[in-house]
Amino acid sequence: MNTPASQIATGLALYDRTAMDAAAAVIARYSTSFGLACRLLGPRPRPHVRNVYALARVADEIVDGPAWEAGLSAEQAAGVLDRLEEECLAAIDQGFSGNLVLHAFARTARECGIGPDLVGPFFASMRVDLQVSRHDTASHDTYVYGSAEVIGLMCLQVFVNAGARHPVTPSPELADGARRLGAAFQEVNFLRDLQDDRARLGRDYLDLASPGDRAAVLDRIDRDLAAAARVIPDLPADCRRAVTAAHDLFAELAARLRATPHDETRVRVPDAVKARLAMRAMLGFAPRGAHA
Known part of the structure; x- marks a missing residue:
C-alpha cells in the first residue's frame, strides 16, 4: 500500500531519518554482535x-x-580527528551537521x-592512539575512561532520557555500573586483540610482563562485570534485555580467555552460543553474576 503524501517525511524530518539510517548502516557493517544486542533494545x-x-x-x-x-600520515589523521571533534561539538550546539553520522549523534x-564532558574525553583517547604506542598504568586508565567508560555513560544517558522532555542525571549507582561495563568490554577486547594490536598497529595497551599480569586483568574484568550485573535490573525495562545480552556475551568471552592461556588465536563465541545467550536475555533472565 502506498504511503499517503501527507505522511512522507520532508525537510528536517527526512534529513533526521536519513542520518539515523546512515548510523544504522555503519553499525550493521562493522559489528554483528553489537547489532544482535541492539535489536533487543x-x-x-x-x-x-x-x-x-x-x-x-x-x-x-x-x-x-x-x-x-x-x-594519510599520523599528523594528517590527527587533523581529521580534530576536525571531527570540532564538527561534533558544533553539531550538538547548533542541532545540524552536513555529516550524516554527526547529525545523528548530535540529535541524540x-x-x-x-x-562536552563526555565527548571531550572520548576524542582525547582517540587522539592518544596516534601518539602513544605503549601504556603504563596511568595512561591505560585514562585511555580506558575516554575510549570505553564514557561510551557506557553516553548509552546510560540514552537509556534514562530517550523520549523524555528534559534529560535528567542518572543515579551514581547506574553511572558506576555503566563505567565498569564499558571498561570490562574494552579490557576483553584488549586481550582478544593483543597480537593484532602489537603486530598491525604497534600498540600495547596492557603491558603484560607475566602470566600473572594477564590473570590480574581477567580478575579485574570479572569484578567489573559482576558490579555491572548487579545494577542492570535497575535500568529501564526496554534496555535490560539488550544490556544483559551484551554483558553475558563478554562474560563468556572472558571465561574463554581465561581457559585459553595463549593469545595467538583470537577468542570468539560460536554463533550457537551467542544465540543461546540472546535467548536467555530475551526471556528475562538476570545477567550472569548478578547475585555474586
Whole structure:
C-alpha cells in the first residue's frame, strides 16, 4: 500500500531519518554482535544507541588503519580527528551537521543530555592512539575512561532520557555500573586483540610482563562485570534485555580467555552460543553474576 503524501517525511524530518539510517548502516557493517544486542533494545533507545556507536566507529577508523591506507600520515589523521571533534561539538550546539553520522549523534546528544564532558574525553583517547604506542598504568586508565567508560555513560544517558522532555542525571549507582561495563568490554577486547594490536598497529595497551599480569586483568574484568550485573535490573525495562545480552556475551568471552592461556588465536563465541545467550536475555533472565 502506498504511503499517503501527507505522511512522507520532508525537510528536517527526512534529513533526521536519513542520518539515523546512515548510523544504522555503519553499525550493521562493522559489528554483528553489537547489532544482535541492539535489536533487543526497545524502539525508544535503539536508534540513539546506534547513533552513539556509529560516531565511535568512525573515530576508531580514523586512528586504526583506513586513514593510513588512504595515504594519510599520523599528523594528517590527527587533523581529521580534530576536525571531527570540532564538527561534533558544533553539531550538538547548533542541532545540524552536513555529516550524516554527526547529525545523528548530535540529535541524540541534544535529546539525551550528552555534552562536552563526555565527548571531550572520548576524542582525547582517540587522539592518544596516534601518539602513544605503549601504556603504563596511568595512561591505560585514562585511555580506558575516554575510549570505553564514557561510551557506557553516553548509552546510560540514552537509556534514562530517550523520549523524555528534559534529560535528567542518572543515579551514581547506574553511572558506576555503566563505567565498569564499558571498561570490562574494552579490557576483553584488549586481550582478544593483543597480537593484532602489537603486530598491525604497534600498540600495547596492557603491558603484560607475566602470566600473572594477564590473570590480574581477567580478575579485574570479572569484578567489573559482576558490579555491572548487579545494577542492570535497575535500568529501564526496554534496555535490560539488550544490556544483559551484551554483558553475558563478554562474560563468556572472558571465561574463554581465561581457559585459553595463549593469545595467538583470537577468542570468539560460536554463533550457537551467542544465540543461546540472546535467548536467555530475551526471556528475562538476570545477567550472569548478578547475585555474586
